[in-house]
Amino acid sequence: MNSISEIFNFILENIYLKFLLILVITLIIAYLVKLILNKVLKPIAKKTKTKIDDLIIKSLSSIVFYIILVLGFKIGFQHFDFQTAIFNSLISTLLILIVSILILRIITNFSKHWLEEWAYKTKSTADDRLIPLLEKISKVIVVILAVIFVFDSWKIxxxxxxxxxxxxxxxxxxxxxxxxxxxxxxxxxxxxxxxxxxxxxxxxxxxxxxxxxxxxxxxxxxxxxxxxxxxxxxxxxxxxxxxxxxPDLSIRVNVDFGVEYGSDTHKVEQVVLEALKKIDTVLKEPVPVIHFLKMSDFSLDFIARVWVENYTKAYSTKLKVTDEIYNALNKANIGIPFPTRTVYTKSSD
Missing domain, CATH: 2.30.30.60 (SH3 type barrels.)
Structure with a gap:
């Protein structure tokens, strides 16, 4: 036990052996982290529904080894007498570059994922262009920040x-x-x-x-x-x-019509509802309705409201409804009014 302690103290007293010890420990830690990412976390990530964790682990596993290794070199070289500000700046610059490359890889992987999972499944070209644009903007921001940190490490x-x-x-x-x-x-x-x-x-x-x-x-x-x-x-x-x-493709179609004064309003509603049943594009649910709206100057105003399953059938259905209402009213001898004006003349005699 004392021999092990003596060997350990001997290594710590020698800066070169101490550097090698730090380097070996760093390599072991880097290898273990990479092993955990590939053998433990990656299989777990594949079992989840989201692919975000897969992308992050994929990006980390390819470069985390070098990040830990550079950190080990930085810690190890701190014990040498020849350490200078330039040396520290070089190590910091190298670390900034590796981290920047990691972030750029993550951005690229996420961009490819979103294009495959989202943008390519839509007919719009906006998202096809938007995601690459955001990718480029994000990468430019990362590069600019990396340059700023590098300048800062060199005290510029x-x-x-x-x-x-x-x-x-x-x-x-x-x-x-x-x-x-x-x-x-x-x-x-x-x-x-x-x-x-x-x-x-x-x-x-x-x-x-x-x-x-x-x-x-x-x-x-x-x-x-x-x-x-x-x-x-x-x-x-x-x-x-x-x-x-x-919220869905169904839509209501409204058709206004009028009948002459003196018409039986209940009969008008029955006649029109029977006519609407002949139109195959009119849905049975919600049921068609006829509303007596108001008494205008020369007519009794009604509105027929029906539903169609798809908005593409709305215009053609409106034409059919208008035609059926007109024919049904004529067949039932219900008058359809038109604007009239009565002129009274007064004799001067």
Whole structure:
């Protein structure tokens, strides 16, 4: 026991042997950490539903060995007399570079995962472009931060450079303000899931059509006149949008009609309801309803309300409902009024 203690003290008194001991311990720790990641944590991560832990472990296992090794070298070299500020800066720079590479790998793995699991499954091209864009922005931020930390490790004052970059950034942001507004608007539309490709929408400004594509800067809307409208995403993000496909594809169709004064309102309702049963696109649930709304100047105003299973059938169903109501009223001898004006003349005699 005393011999082991003597050997250990001898090693600690010799800086070279002490360095080798630290290096060996570091290698053992690095190997054990890598072994735990690959043999223990990786199988556990594969059993979970999410793939995020798999990606993190995959990225760590490929580079954590070198991070621990560099830390071991840094600790070991602290006991040498030739240690200088330059040496410490070199070790810190190497450590910063390895950590930066690790973060960049994690960003790349996450980007590939999101593209495979999310973006490629949607018809929109916004998320296909958004994820690579965010990946590049994230990598640029990591590189910039790495450069700043490297300069700091070498005691280089970069305050004037940061001030200049800040002023340049403000000037550039003002120059591309509209473009940035459209890009962030596209991000907001994708994250909020306001609509998707194929949805029928109506804008606050009156445009009605089907979404062809959601791009990063603009969205394509195809009208029913076969025209394509390109709308900046910045405008769409700040306007009211009626989405006919939400919360589901079913939609109500309303048809206004009027009958002449003196008509039996109950008979009108029965006649029209029987006529609506002939239309196969009209759903039985919710049941069709007829409402007597008001007594206008020359007619009794009604509204027929029916439901269809898909908004694509709404217009054709409305035409059928209008036709059936007209024919049913005529067949039942219920008059359909038109604007009339009675003129009274007074003789001067």
């Amino acid at each position: 004052d970069i305050s004037p450079l940061l001030a200049t970059a800040g002023i340049a950034g403000i000037a550039i942001s003002f120059a591309v303000k509209d473009s940035l507004s459209n890009v962030f608007g596209g991000i907001q539309l994708v994250l909020d899931k306001t609509f998707k490709v194929g949805d029928k929408v109506k804008l606050e400004s009156g445009e009605l059509g089907v979404i062809l594509d959601i791009g990063l800067r603009s969205t394509k809307l195809k009208t029913y006149d076969n025209e394509v409208i390109y709308i900046p995403n910045g405008i769409l993000a700040n306007t009211k949008i009626k989405n006919y496909t939400m």
